[in-house]
Amino acid sequence: MTDTFLSVSDLGVRFRTEDGPVQAVDGLSFTLRRGRTLAIVGESGSGKSVTSLAVLGLHDPARTTLTGSVTLDGQELLGAGEATLRGLRGSRMAMVFQDALTALSPYYTVGEQIAESFRRHTGANRREAKARAVELLGRVGIPSPARRAEDYPHQFSGGMRQRAMIACALVCDPELLIADEPTTALDVTVQAQILDLLGDLQREFGTAIILITHDLGVVAGNAHDALVMYAGRCVEQGSVEEVLTAPQHPYTSGLMSSVPRLTGDVDVPLTPVRGNPPSLLGGLPPGCAFRPRCDHARDRCGEDLPQLTGAGGRHAACHFPLVAHENTPEDTVGPTDQLESTR
Template sequence: MSDPVSSTPGGPFLSVRDLRVHFSTEDGIVKAVDGLSFDLGHGRTLGIVGESGSGKSVTNMALLGLHDSRNTTIDGEALLDGQDLLTATQRELERLRGNKMSMIFQDALASLSPYHTVGRQIGETYRKHTGASRKEARDRAVEMLAKVGIPQPELRVDDYPHQFSGGMRQRAMIAMALVCDPALLIADEPTTALDVTVQAQIMDLLKDLQQETGTSIIFITHDLGVITDIADDVLVMYGGRCVERGTKQEVLRAPQHPYTWGLLGSMPSLDHPVDVPLSPIPGAPPSLLNPPTGCRFHPRCAFIEQVGNGLCADAQPPLEVVDGRGAACHLTPAQRVEFFADFAGIQTN
């Protein structure tokens, strides 16, 4: 059965099925991603949210073919416009990376070379995939810096990364990622190290560029506030698995999984009274070297008694998806509605 996050004419642009990414270590096998499926429609933004270690970045590094094959086992299927990324050769992936699909990394200063000008780094990506001359590549770099809002781009193109502010470096990374007009853009927490004002500017920039180019975006974050601003669809990951998915409105307004409730409860909001304390999720994320049996969230879940019979610890709940909406939880649909109503009441009282 097809289970898209979002339906688009002609089918999804990116279709991932039963993705598994396991790492071999001296201590054993780390099941970083363990059976993940999702779709991404043309021109839409999928927000992937979860705590550190949930498998968000590992998933997208696998799509780009950036894991070390010597200690990594990757299974499943990932079709980008019909081409399986997981069976592609390194040469095929090199042709795709920076061209048809690109990634914006979290730490722009670490991702940019300190030895080359920003313009040269943007231009080299363009030259590699188009065969442009040095002058054409420089002109394209100036054009892209202007497009992402860098003032005086014809001058700043010859500056080095350390001469840019944090927000400007992130803009330069976006310019580099978009220089070849990719159809898929993966943004790995691109606003984490930036102040709130710059974060908002970067988010507006991504939305404007997407509207202009029609690029499909995967936006990775641990911040549901960011998801509210940019995503069309949301996939919530925990312990290497998807626990909930749907449209932004469905997941954020009527979440069906206790982990999503916990994420919302730990997020400050201007709508809540100032004297209402945040409700952090107790405990810590599971070890993916030796994950819990059954539902991986059950050691931290406040609702296992409502399910009863030890089911949460014994059986992995299936992710039942209908029209792109689903949650992997043993609570009945009626219980989910009841308990979320209680949770929402606590948050507003």
């Protein structure tokens, strides 16, 4: 249960567009073990969802170039045929998409959609598949599952649709679950229920989870490890405690400073990261992509691309990483408070 289950090495995702090439992911590497949750965080457009779709083999090959390596339990996924990937999707790896209303078909009942996945991967008959769908709906906390299985997605609330999406993803007991912003547009009570559900299922089945989010509070309370992305690259990674209590990259520190604290002085002003992420169209300029927004930038940052350096799973891509004394208690904000409150 401690061996690497998913390995991503030097992943590159390049799109061909009418306006030119877009390098959406560049040189991304990480590993994930069974029973662990890796949170991938960053602003919109940083490459989080693009990475997850590359792992599942869901990019259009006619307009996408994939490089590097993605292995699932030792099996190479990049370059694998569609038949191979289709056999793995749903059975060994699955995804909870960001918007359940658009991910679920409006033409079929929720029960039919869950049952279809089970039939396709196991060869079960209709009766067995329907029973499995009802079982999963009950397991994810939907009341009266036999009756609700006959309803259509629009008849479910936002939280219930998200639970139904999780049921769809888990119907074949996948070993890898990717949850892309699973709590988007949900109120905080439903968010907590959904995240608790993922945690319960992970403990029950030993599932490896990739949690894609921009919410550092969610990361603090629900992940073991964190990977911070900026402009398609990893800028920092390590255990959640290390990354949130002692960020080494100015971007990570900036993300934390823009989150309200849960305890302490409520009058402390938020300090959002200034500026906007760079355009990935046509490639990035030399040096560090974060340089125009960084308060710690120096001449070297505009000349040399910083590489990930570190040891023991703790890495940062910065020529002048923040040191421990710069991360004072006054800089410790909401996510760290939540990290402590979950222990």
